[in-house]
Amino acid sequence: MSAQAVMSSHPFRVADALAVLGAEFAERTVAIDNKGNQIGYRQWGERGPVVVLLHGISSSAASWLPCAQILSQTMRVFAWDAPGYGNSTPLEQAAPRAADYALRLRAWLDALHVTPDVIVGHSLGALMASAYVAEAPATMQPTCLLLLNPAQGYGQPGQEDKSRAVQAQRLATLDQLGIDGMAESRHAHLLRPNATAEERAWVRWNMLRLNDGGYRQAVAMLSGDDIGAYLRKRPASTPARVACGDVDGITPPQGCQALAETFGLPFASVPAAGHASYIDAPAAVAGCIEQAVLPNSRNA
Template identity: 55%
Template sequence: MKQNNQTMPPQPTAELLRALDSGFTERRVAVGADGAQMAYRCGGGRGPLVVLLHGISSGAASWLPCASLLAADARVIAWDAPGYGNSQALPGAAPTAADYAQRLQALLHALDLRPDVIVGHSLGALMAAAYIAQAGPAQLPARLLLLSPAQGYGGPGKEGKAQEVARQRLDALAALGVEGLAERGPGRLLSAAASADAQAWVRWNMRRLDPDGYRQAVAMLCGDAIDDYLGRRAPGVSVWAGCGALDVVTPPPGCAALAERFGLPFELIPDAGHACYVEQARSVARWIRSGLAGYAI
């Protein structure tokens, strides 16, 4: 009988999972007129409110290492976007970033919270940009941080690229399933020097993807674009951009070009790939903390 010599990839440490349950607990709330269920995680106890939005291949729990570092200075909320985790999906197969932003408004309204800083990573940056383009004054943050922002493929002249990206992502999901996507995820989302713990955390979070929620997010990525929202952003909201220096998903030149188009301060996160808030949690937490300047922390 042939022996199976394959070894299981490293799993998140028991200590990390205990911290997730004890210090970054999941809560659920019904939001909006239709009572849609939204799941989110909370950390910290007092201070300014930081809202964290994950990207297309992740979820609220992925922010744990970074959120834990912020907890001493701020209250932290990370949502599971619609169609992720225990958050109810949006209606329709092809929602826009504005639809996700409207659900975020409903969540914060249900919790009676006004964010001081919103951090959007990757596809979450597109959602966050839509949020500051349409939220009312009582729900606007003072600052938005775009971290390795996905810019979307819905702009003029990008129809071919949008179709190609959608096909590649949906074909990969069909061929590999969520488990297969999770196994190859660290190689794409982290730098070659990423620790085994960072790789395990990326896999653990990707294994929790919902295929239908992922398909909706792919449709949004390929059908919408960040420039329109940033062009309509509310006055008075300060916007910064940052990117992992080793990011191959949203590479630094593209992020820097976005920052230049809109006159945004731009920061490189050293020694980090796309999931920079996992790989270099301390550097990203330091950057977010600098965005809290002026608040009593």
């Protein structure tokens, strides 16, 4: 029996996931310019709509594996390691904004010669996805944007004290504990309370692969940016929707639903899922993605 079949037919196990990761969702890199900048990414699926997956501040492309396995049956899945993560070249700015990540996202898609049917931004990735949609030309717009457990940023006017506090707390934790200590102390908070030990170990495995410098840049973006500024520039022709795990304690569902209501977007609750909803409930999140992309797909 193949590793993929084993992973599909049994409760989640990290050993099975790593076998599938290497066989089906292996890391690749692509140059995005002539200056030596590159993006590390993972790809799965041979046909169908193009789905682009953007991870959050404490994660990686690999973390999407359980969800990507389902999507790959009917779609072409591309998951990047954001700049400063994995083997992706960090941004030049010490304190980048989502728009800086979005420029790299566009360069990556150009290098792969793909146009996204749906972009899924999870947590901090939702800020990056929103920034991409705000500026991308019509020919590179997705047919749908899905903001999954979105981080909204602390860069809104009047949030200066909160912004400084979030940045100071995040960086103090990094300085005191390092990447290993953060992974050990924080991994369980991303999942539902009754997550299995293997699911928690999967989140921890991904967190252990964070890069210090890339994480610091991401903290600066989280602290200083505002998702609303980008969503207000979203073309009316690019539909968007919001989904959130119903027991998310990091970006709580009430705040995600309020964001959806502010911008008149559909909102869906993902049952029995915490912040890393695509790990807690990969089939349900895959269903949300399929619902978002299939009616409007260019490539279906």
